[in-house]
Amino acid sequence: MTDVTAMTATQIxxxxxxxxxxxxxxTQAHLDRIAAVDGRVNAFLHVDTEGALAAARxxxxxRAAGEELGPLAGVPVAVKDVLxxxxxxxxxxxxxxxxxxxxxxxxxxxxLRAAGTVMLGKTNMDEFAMGSSTEYSAxxxxxxxxxxxxxxxxxxxxxxxxxxxxxxxLAIGSDTGGSIRQPGAVTGTVGxxxxxxxxxxxxxxxxxxxxxxxxxxxxxxxxxxLLHAAIGGHDPRDSTSIPAPVPDVVAAAKLGATGDLSxxxxxxxxxxxxxxxxxGVTAAFNEAVDTLTKLxxxxxxxxxxxxxxxxxxxxxxxxxxxxxxLARFDGVRFGLRTGDDGNRSLEEVMSLTREAGFGPEVKxxxxxxxYALSSGYYDAYYGQAQKVRTLITRDFTAAFERVDALISPTxxxxxxxxxxxxxxxxxxxxxxxxxxxxxxYGGPGISVPCGLSEGLPVGLQVMAPTxxxxxxxxxxxxxxxxxxxxxxxxx
Amino acid sequence: MTTTLPAYDEVVARYEPVIGLETHVxxxxxxxxxxxxxxxxxxxxxxxxxxxxxxxxxxxPVANKAAIEATIRIGLALNCSIxxxxxxxxxxxxxxxxxxxxxxxxxDEPLCVDGxxxxxxxxxxxxxGIERVHLEEDTGKTLHVGGATGRIHGATESLVDYNRAGIPxxxxxxxxxxxxxxxxxxxxxxYVTELRDVLRSLGVSDVRMEExxxxxxxxxxxxxxxxxxxxxxxxxNVNSLRSVERAVRSEMLRQAAVLDAGGRITQETRHFHExxxxxxxxxxxxxxxxxxxxxxxxxxxxxxxxxxxxxxxAALPELPRLHRRRLQEAWGLSDLxxxxxxxxxxVELIEATVAxxxxxxxxRKWWLGELSRRANETGVELADIxxxxxxxxxxxxxxDAGKLNDKLARTVLEGVVAGEGSPTEIMTNRKLEVVxxxxxxxxxxxxxxxxxxxxxxxxxxxxxxxxxxxxxxxMKTTRGQADAQTVxxxxxxxxxxxx
Numbered sequence: 001m002t003d004v005t006a007m008t009a010t011q012i013x014x015x016x017x018x019x020x021x022x023x024x025x026x027t028q029a030h031l032d033r034i035a036a037v038d039g040r041v042n043a044f045l046h047v048d049t050e051g052a053l054a055a056a057r058x059x060x061x062x063r064a065a066g067e068e069l070g071p072l073a074g075v076p077v078a079v080k081d082v083l084x085x086x087x088x089x090x091x092x093x094x095x096x097x098x099x100x101x102x103x104x105x106x107x108x109x110x111x112l113r114a115a116g117t118v119m120l121g122k123t124n125m126d127e128f129a130m131g132s133s134t135e136y137s138a139x140x141x142x143x144x145x146x147x148x149x150x151x152x153x154x155x156x157x158x159x160x161x162x163x164x165x166x167x168x169x170l171a172i173g174s175d176t177g178g179s180i181r182q183p184g185a186v187t188g189t190v191g192x193x194x195x196x197x198x199x200x201x202x203x204x205x206x207x208x209x210x211x212x213x214x215x216x217x218x219x220x221x222x223x224x225x226l227l228h229a230a231i232g233g234h235d236p237r238d239s240t241s242i243p244a245p246v247p248d249v250v251a252a253a254k255l256g257a258t259g260d261l262s263x264x265x266x267x268x269x270x271x272x273x274x275x276x277x278x279x280g281v282t283a284a285f286n287e288a289v290d291t292l293t294k295l296x297x298x299x300x301x302x303x304x305x306x307x308x309x310x311x312x313x314x315x316x317x318x319x320x321x322x323x324x325x326l327a328r329f330d331g332v333r334f335g336l337r338t339g340d341d342g343n344r345s346l347e348e349v350m351s352l353t354r355e356a357g358f359g360p361e362v363k364x365x366x367x368x369x370x371y372a373l374s375s376g377y378y379d380a381y382y383g384q385a386q387k388v389r390t391l392i393t394r395d396f397t398a399a400f401e402r403v404d405a406l407i408s409p410t411x412x413x414x415x416x417x418x419x420x421x422x423x424x425x426x427x428x429x430x431x432x433x434x435x436x437x438x439x440x441y442g443g444p445g446i447s448v449p450c451g452l453s454e455g456l457p458v459g460l461q462v463m464a465p466t467x468x469x470x471x472x473x474x475x476x477x478x479x480x481x482x483x484x485x486x487x488x489x490x491x
Numbered sequence: 492m493t494t495t496l497p498a499y500d501e502v503v504a505r506y507e508p509v510i511g512l513e514t515h516v517x518x519x520x521x522x523x524x525x526x527x528x529x530x531x532x533x534x535x536x537x538x539x540x541x542x543x544x545x546x547x548x549x550x551x552p553v554a555n556k557a558a559i560e561a562t563i564r565i566g567l568a569l570n571c572s573i574x575x576x577x578x579x580x581x582x583x584x585x586x587x588x589x590x591x592x593x594x595x596x597x598x599d600e601p602l603c604v605d606g607x608x609x610x611x612x613x614x615x616x617x618x619x620g621i622e623r624v625h626l627e628e629d630t631g632k633t634l635h636v637g638g639a640t641g642r643i644h645g646a647t648e649s650l651v652d653y654n655r656a657g658i659p660x661x662x663x664x665x666x667x668x669x670x671x672x673x674x675x676x677x678x679x680x681x682y683v684t685e686l687r688d689v690l691r692s693l694g695v696s697d698v699r700m701e702e703x704x705x706x707x708x709x710x711x712x713x714x715x716x717x718x719x720x721x722x723x724x725x726x727x728n729v730n731s732l733r734s735v736e737r738a739v740r741s742e743m744l745r746q747a748a749v750l751d752a753g754g755r756i757t758q759e760t761r762h763f764h765e766x767x768x769x770x771x772x773x774x775x776x777x778x779x780x781x782x783x784x785x786x787x788x789x790x791x792x793x794x795x796x797x798x799x800x801x802x803x804x805a806a807l808p809e810l811p812r813l814h815r816r817r818l819q820e821a822w823g824l825s826d827l828x829x830x831x832x833x834x835x836x837x838v839e840l841i842e843a844t845v846a847x848x849x850x851x852x853x854x855r856k857w858w859l860g861e862l863s864r865r866a867n868e869t870g871v872e873l874a875d876i877x878x879x880x881x882x883x884x885x886x887x888x889x890x891d892a893g894k895l896n897d898k899l900a901r902t903v904l905e906g907v908v909a910g911e912g913s914p915t916e917i918m919t920n921r922k923l924e925v926v927x928x929x930x931x932x933x934x935x936x937x938x939x940x941x942x943x944x945x946x947x948x949x950x951x952x953x954x955x956x957x958x959x960x961x962x963x964x965x966m967k968t969t970r971g972q973a974d975a976q977t978v979x980x981x982x983x984x985x986x987x988x989x990x
Contacts, residue, residue: 209788327592
């Protein structure tokens with residue numbers, strides 16, 4: 001048997017289903033891999049060895065009892081530390097939740113358990129999912145397995161790095177402005193942001209409620225689709241969850257894998273051209289466009305005039321919501337409490353707790369959002385940003401009358417060196433230039449590897465209309481069939 | 492501060508009051524506003540909580556449909572327009588009894604707007620404009636231990652109970668009410684009373700002010716005739732109907748004293764004190780009241796189907812005013828008599844007593860007489876006096892059956908109010924039943940005649956009125972437990988005199 005850690009989720013599920021490997025063996029192999037390489041990658045904040053082995057034993061027992069197992073039974077999965085896990089530490093990459101063990105499972109984690117997947121542990125992230133490099137994690141940055149002096153993207157860099165380092169075949173991320181897709185792009189893995197409301201936010205520690213979207217990360221498009229199908233669908237505990245069935249993303253990925261895109265019209269957004277992306281990324285993207293054409297797709301250029309306002313609108317809406325969402329972290333009921341020496345007032349203790357518990361980027365966004373929602377400024381900032389959001393949505397709607405999906409580079413630049421962008425927040429924010437519009441719109445987007453630039457992975461993004469997640473899987477799988485998966489240098 | 496307050500008559504002669512009321516009503520839904528926790532009152536602290544109402548990271552609210560329905564019914568009963576589309580909003584401020592440090596409320600898009608409620612004061616109908624009716628979640632309860640004031644500043648410990656956090660709360664705000672003059676305090680009380688009756692008839696809340704399920708803030712301002720409205724104060728902690736009236740009156744007097752002295756009224760929150768009947772300044776809002784409202788992104792907009800709203804409207808119960816009119820007719824009361832029933836807060840009590848078998852006249856007699864007197868003496872609401880309509884009906888039944896006379900019945904009622912049990916139990920336990928055994932009575936009569944031969948002779952000679960003394964003697968030996976009329980008949984019979 002070849003090393004199971006090199007296999008896809010689909011292959012592993014096949015081994016477990018046929019009994020060629022037990023879930024415990026598969027799990028142990030991944031735990032061993034984590035022990036061997038995570039010191040260099042820092043993908044995990046917490047490895048739940050006992051929980052993982054117990055879950056694996058349960059799968060093996062159910063198989064032995066003749067129970068029908070789901071298509072991902074026995075497959076290990078790494079979960080971004082933004083999702084609550086009952087009894088298992090959940091920090092959101094922040095000191096303010098250090099040591100907190102939630103009393104409840106998020107819906108995504110419940111569905112992962114129900115699907116028979118084995119949760120290996122919790123992955124590193126920028127604090128409260130605010131960042132594009134994991135350098136804002138309170139627990140140190142994760143590193144890109146392609147080059148450990150470079151960032152693995154963010155905020156979900158831990159999940160992407162775990163995939164690229166073969167520590168896990170599947171991972172869960174959350175995407176507010178690109179936090180699944182951009183890490184996918186810079187680590188040569190696949191990351192999909194489902195339609196907003198297509199995956200439940202219950203138990204996802206909120207950054208920006210109207211944008212946050214949990215979704216699947218994998219090394220292949222089919223694996224991502226399988227994971228998407230397992231976690232997606234309506235959840236009555238999330239009011240913004242859409243009461244509609246999940247589009248058949250697995251079938252779409254299989255259809256795409258035949259390499260035939262004839263009859264599919266893809267749009268390239270004019271406004272994303274120009275000085276947006278670095279030359280190597282543009283070159284790899286253009287090559288991928290040629291490939292898609294050869295697969296039968298028709299390519300048209302399409303103008304989305306309001307996309308240029310997406311970044312500023314996002315940096316008003318997301319911080320505004322975050323300033324309110326993060327108010328509950330005050331040291332009163334859970335998590336960190338600082339300065340409670342019996343003499344200080346409640347206000348002082350709340351203030352000291354937040355001062356000590358939040359990192360600089362979180363504080364920056366709380367202050368931005370507090371300001372944007374203040375009376376007298378609301379209309380000019382938050383109100384105006386909401387109008388822009390409506391215009392961007394109209395751009396998408398108009399575009400999808402002409403094309404089936406939009407394509408772009410996922411992110412303007414390949415993995416940058418650690419520390420290269422931390423001194424200038426705006427340079428960091430630019431990482432999400434191409435991913436933010438679909439968050440504002442609410443439609444799905446996926447990043448799939450499309451080539452290399454200077455030896456580092458480049459991702460292509462496919463954006464589809466809301467509730468047409470299947471379309472992006474078809475296009476991504478077709479490209480993958482032509483380009484192949486990217487294999488990072490062995491660590 | 493011991494400023495001499497001006498006389499009320501002088502105040503209303505010089506100034507015109509404008510009042511306004513904000514009422515919070517805890518809905519009687521089975522579960523909380525945004526989660527499935529139970530809402531019943533009185534559980535051990537922090538036992539009716541879950542990740543949602545504790546605001547744990549990752550938790551999300553889901554709106555309670557029953558609460559939305561109740562709010563729409565309240566809006567309809569108050570003649571409001573019901574929004575076809577509206578949203579919840581977050582009201583952001585830090586306070587430890589609010590788990591998320593924001594309250595899910597409604598801001599510029601309330602569920603119900605622009606209605607009115609007609610109330611009657613001294614036989615006149617006053618139309619109170621309703622600005623809005625909106626839905627929000629209640630906060631937890633904080634107990635500050637170790638300070639002098641019971642407030643958070645100076646306390647050594649603060650204890651928080653989140654059982655109440657997330658209970659659906661409806662806020663009903665009136666438009667400003669000018670032009671009520673000297674009647675302002677009574678109008679305020681009449682409004683809250685009428686509102687409480689409306690809410691009770693809808694069955695949406697148990698509307699108990701002492702348990703906090705109905706809470707009232709009273710806005711008051713004074714202005715000189717012909718001038719602009721004055722600066723208003725908001726008085727909180729007004730926890731009974733009587734206090735509503737007292738709070739307005741007290742604030743009018745206080746403001747008049749300030750204005751008379753050439754001072755200015757500060758716009759502030761004030762606390763009403765039940766014991767002294769006056770108000771003191773409350774905590775000034777520390778965060779300058781910028782609540783940074785914005786639409787709640789965790790909830791979808793509410794869009795009540797107009798057909799559903801029409802159904803709810805058609806199914807509204809008879810509202811208290813119409814109901815009262817019907818009762819007045821059925822009970823055969825004059826307007827004046829009905830007014831005294833209303834003033835005593837006895838409509839539902841009498842209605843229930845009649846339903847339990849008493850005649851309207853008897854029910855009215857007990858509730859407006861003995862029980863109202865006791866309520867006034869002890870300063871409690873009539874409904875909370877300790878006697879139920881069923882008990883009053885039972886008491887009257889004993890009178891009607893001749894087992895109690897009026898005096899004994901009052902003694903039994905005292906026992907009921909004191910919680911000694913049902914009227915029948917008290918009558919039996921305290922041996923208060925009328926002596927109807929004529930054998931025993933005859934013996935007592937004979938004894939009285941024998942002991943008072945002179946009086947007996949007077950009666951025999953035709954001075955029937957003198958029999959009263961003999962009746963008194965018999966009543967004395969029977970400790971009042973005889974029926975006076977029966978005793979009188981027996982005496983006359985014994986002495987061979989026709990009544």
